[in-house]
Amino acid sequence: MEIVARIESCLEDAIDRATAEQCPPLLAQAVRHAVFPGGARVRPQLCLSVAAACSATDEQIPDAVACAIEMMHCASLVHDDLPCFDDADLRRGKETVHTRFGEPIAVLVGDALIVEAFNTVSLACAHKPERIAPLLSCISRSVGMSGGIIAGQAWESERDVDVHEYHRAKTGSLFVGAVVSGAIATGANPEPWRPLGQKIGEAYQLADDLLDAAGTQAECGKPVAQDSSHDRPSAVARLGIEGTMKLLRQTVGEAVACIPDCEGAEDLRDLIAAQATRLVPAKLAKAAA
Amino acid sequence: MEIVARIESCLEDAIDRATAEQCPPLLAQAVRHAVFPGGARVRPQLCLSVAAACSATDEQIPDAVACAIEMMHCASLVHDDLPCFDDADLRRGKETVHTRFGEPIAVLVGDALIVEAFNTVSLACAHKPERIAPLLSCISRSVGMSGGIIAGQAWESERDVDVHEYHRAKTGSLFVGAVVSGAIATGANPEPWRPLGQKIGEAYQLADDLLDAAGTQAECGKPVAQDSSHDRPSAVARLGIEGTMKLLRQTVGEAVACIPDCEGAEDLRDLIAAQATRLVPAKLAKAAA
Numbered sequence A, B: 001m002e003i004v005a006r007i008e009s010c011l012e013d014a015i016d017r018a019t020a021e022q023c024p025p026l027l028a029q030a031v032r033h034a035v036f037p038g039g040a041r042v043r044p045q046l047c048l049s050v051a052a053a054c055s056a057t058d059e060q061i062p063d064a065v066a067c068a069i070e071m072m073h074c075a076s077l078v079h080d081d082l083p084c085f086d087d088a089d090l091r092r093g094k095e096t097v098h099t100r101f102g103e104p105i106a107v108l109v110g111d112a113l114i115v116e117a118f119n120t121v122s123l124a125c126a127h128k129p130e131r132i133a134p135l136l137s138c139i140s141r142s143v144g145m146s147g148g149i150i151a152g153q154a155w156e157s158e159r160d161v162d163v164h165e166y167h168r169a170k171t172g173s174l175f176v177g178a179v180v181s182g183a184i185a186t187g188a189n190p191e192p193w194r195p196l197g198q199k200i201g202e203a204y205q206l207a208d209d210l211l212d213a214a215g216t217q218a219e220c221g222k223p224v225a226q227d228s229s230h231d232r233p234s235a236v237a238r239l240g241i242e243g244t245m246k247l248l249r250q251t252v253g254e255a256v257a258c259i260p261d262c263e264g265a266e267d268l269r270d271l272i273a274a275q276a277t278r279l280v281p282a283k284l285a286k287a288a289a
Helices: A003-018 A025-035 A042-053 A060-080 A097-103 A103-124 A129-143 A148-157 A163-185 A192-214 A234-256 A264-278 A282-288 B003-018 B023-034 B042-053 B060-080 B097-099 B103-124 B127-145 B150-153 B165-184 B191-214 B235-258 B265-279 B283-286
Strands: none
Touching: A003 A025, A003 A042, A003 A060, A003 A103, A003 B127, A025 A060, A025 A097, A025 A103, A025 B060, A025 B150, A025 B191, A042 A060, A042 A163, A042 A192, A042 A264, A042 B060, A060 A103, A060 A148, A060 A163, A060 B042, A060 B103, A097 A103, A103 A129, A103 B060, A103 B103, A103 B150, A129 A148, A129 A163, A129 B127, A148 B023, A148 B103, A163 A192, A163 B042, A192 A234, A192 A264, A192 A282, A234 A264, B003 B023, B003 B042, B003 B060, B003 B103, B023 B060, B023 B097, B023 B103, B042 B060, B042 B165, B042 B191, B042 B265, B060 B103, B060 B150, B060 B165, B103 B127, B127 B150, B127 B165, B150 B165, B165 B191, B191 B235, B191 B265, B191 B283, B235 B265
């Protein structure tokens, strides 16, 4: 099965299992709304591509880990869209969870996805229990309150913020988690993979800043120009569009150079190049062509 | 070390570890505010008492599991107090997390505690990785979206609700989780323990309804008469105070009768009797004496 199909199938299984019995109907609908149809599934694709590059022989654990990374991402989007954070009405081209199902259900959808992400990994490792602790530790770190997504969102409530640390936590951490957990899932030593995750996180943040500044709502599936209207730090505000495009190209190059020597390195390079192109707003890509 | 001291010490270690690096200061403060000082720590005490009754030889895994159960409980309180749920200002005799630190931080505190609960269990099982999956499965079920606390809170957004199922999910599930995970933590077969958890959950719900109807704010550390003002189902509304007292005594008796034959059964009976007395509002206990 192709990577994208494996991700959707594993997510379907996880959500079906989690909502199979005694799940309140609105919550079950809302969880599906938060996860399907997905965005680009960039993080789980990256996770599975790293696992493939590490010559994964078993698909079960990598699939579950990729699916957990995506569930964590979806949870963070649902909570980040809440009225007390971004108060966003639109996500992936449709209503946000709280707009459609109300705030209480949106809070619970995020909570439930965090729980199921961990449970999914743990269930998939029944035959290799020694993988669970390193995987959970990696995933916890990438979403947790010290340097993870949760820390990233919490920096928005602080007066003194190091912008680099804020972006590293809010955006970069889950890319690091996707890459590193992809290696752990196969039993490989994950440390040589960490710099790749960090560079991809930086590139994604730059691309996201560009999309917000120069993309259209149709391209993003959500309102644009949010950084300037929420007065959030952005590379575009600091470097301008040209400067940000240049830095993005440089960072993607650095990411590719970070790929450790391995059998699947070539495919991974192709994926990163394809994602980097996809993420640049259409009108900038055309202008640069 | 006494059970209560072990719980506090393990919680201190878990929160210190989770906030040690790069945790935004407000979030770190808010997480501590949510966990310390605690309430009666009923659930983790129950978890450790069951582990002791199963003749636990190792304290590390039971302590971590008890601590995870309490972190899940604290997470659910913080989210349940949010304006979109109970909109409560007071909890354990002090300001609720969102009242003191704002709603965004309160949402993130709940998220972070869920993450750390799982991570704490996983880290403690490094020497016995085969315990992690059954423990995570048990804890996920007791907090999750099918029959767990999250389901319980979500039933409040539904029109047609089975009151018994609502209480079982919102209150009973974590008592079942505390009891069953206490047994799993020692490597014992958990199934004979499940009915005890269910009965204690029912008793606790009755006691909670009594406290809400006939307790004082000082006793509860939170506003009383919330069931009637939120029009929530309550045993007191259905059976009256006398009827609820009678059912509570009967349910505690049934719980004690559910304790499986084991070395520590006597201590466990004492704990349940002590908790049952402590939970009855002072004026009713006096009247019944």
